[in-house]
Amino acid sequence: MLEKTITAITPLDQKAMAAAQDRQAQLTKPTGALGRLETLSVQIAGITGRIDPPLTERVVIVAAGDHGVTAEGISAYPSAVTPQMVLNFLNGGAAINVLARQAGARVVVLDVGVAADLPDHPDLIKAKVAPGTNNFTKGPAMTRNQAIQAIEAGMTAVTREAEQGLHLVGTGDMGIGNTTPSSAICAVLTGAGIAEVTGHGTGIDDAAWQNKVMVIQRALDKNQPDPQDPLDVLAKVGGFEIGAIAGIILGAAANRIPVLVDGFISTAGALIAAALAPLSRDYMIAAHRSVEPGHKIMQQHLNLDPIFHLDLRLGEGTGAALAMPVVVAATVTLNEMATFSEAAVSGRL
């Protein structure tokens, strides 16, 4: 499925993009005056193949998994919070629920690696690869087959939504400890230094931060992930939910659905996706710039310019949900504004 999905990802539709650009130039505003809204409208036209795609069916898929590396004391919160927050998502009480409601989006939780049994629930997809990754300071986080399994779980989830008429998807994550594998992936795939791409996550102090940097260094020394082989990187120092997010992005691209990439963890998934299928990058929209220092490095590596700079650092897909109305606004202004001739407005002097 992985190979097939990657092959299904094709370049953006240049004809639709030219049509969007042409219409932007006729609308009652100075050319370019809507800035990023204009470029977004052109990108969405290229993704969907039309200038006026419906964007009403919206989903945030929150991939969840646990991390063996939490044994090294790299998080401010206990791993028990992962399943507790999944239940919070299913009960509608988390930030992502509130923000998705505001954005007219459903929340779907994808369990690819939570270290707890979770109840059946209509909004929960059970696709557990294993109950948490291995502690990657001792050896690989997962096998290569498990990495593929996690990616394919994300692909399956988004493809199922696509079959039901999905127009716009956001990625989200839940997994105590998951800034650590995200920083590791960032260091390997962008070549940046570990200290440069490691932050304070949910709120560790400086001593814990120094330990976190050393933990990542030990993990890279032990596992020697191959920067030319994204599956090797994901397997050795990644996480199941990060793999699933890569799969959501690749699956969205294969289905020509715009995908809002949330924060630091989601962008780690985006790095894996772009390394597996470079064309997938054109289907990504960066929702926001997190306070995690590695996020900027990741986004620059992917050449993604985020919509928001709001100092968010929550994950869950919260930035993606918050950005959905902006993406919708981009396409709606393109289609609903009057042209100079329709409105009898004079052009330039």
Add this chain to the structure above:
Amino acid sequence: MLEKTITAITPLDQKAMAAAQDRQAQLTKPTGALGRLETLSVQIAGITGRIDPPLTERVVIVAAGDHGVTAEGISAYPSAVTPQMVLNFLNGGAAINVLARQAGARVVVLDVGVAADLPDHPDLIKAKVAPGTNNFTKGPAMTRNQAIQAIEAGMTAVTREAEQGLHLVGTGDMGIGNTTPSSAICAVLTGAGIAEVTGHGTGIDDAAWQNKVMVIQRALDKNQPDPQDPLDVLAKVGGFEIGAIAGIILGAAANRIPVLVDGFISTAGALIAAALAPLSRDYMIAAHRSVEPGHKIMQQHLNLDPIFHLDLRLGEGTGAALAMPVVVAATVTLNEMATFSEAAVSGRL
């Protein structure tokens, strides 16, 4: 009315702000993880005096006026576009109409100085001070009394909305040539150099930009506006719609209504408002950072951190409308998220 409104502006409600801050700390997320959404929710509590204000009644007030200084060739578009665009607003075809609809806001147009007769329309407030300002390279743009009249027209417009239950207001502008007075106001009130705060507006070329800088220099030399007297600055090198925007901001503050300040022209109005009533600054929310170079200088002078960096340069209140869902999201997350105890989620290690 001006004096009375300024006196009615009082500090933010510290008790409501403390209550909002306290609740933020109990919600199921690491403290501070929602970044600017958290500080916005606290500011809105301080403005409204409650942590759960309704924010459903939303209006963007677009102040419109013409500028005698267009005779100096400082704009890429003819002044005829001002009334043409007002008609476009009233017909629902402009970017602000589309974005306000998306944001669940009404658009009200406030004519304080359009150089044309406009038809009666339920969404148009007729409060013309004069049909355009005077060319301020030859003398003052308007009299001091006209400056007060423009400000009071903005106050009256927002107070009328407040009486009808307004919860959230955005400022907007229309007026061909109005980046020129905005740059002049910025230079006088922030002390920055003219070339530093002058941009390409709707799209003039470099030769026209050099002329624009010289026009502003001549206007300041001729009129000698007093930086300590904001009414003098507005009268000598301002615009009617800029005065009206200052009035909208002051009126919103007096009525304890959060006000989203749009782009470069609206922020020129905010500079006047803050100079007249420093407490009004606490009621302002900066919607976005325009590509006009003076906008950053204005926002830094006001200590306002914009929600968006989207390279917008359209005005009309488009950035304010686009930011409304973010402001709503800030208050809604504060109120609708579950607390750690409600959701049985573990705290920090």
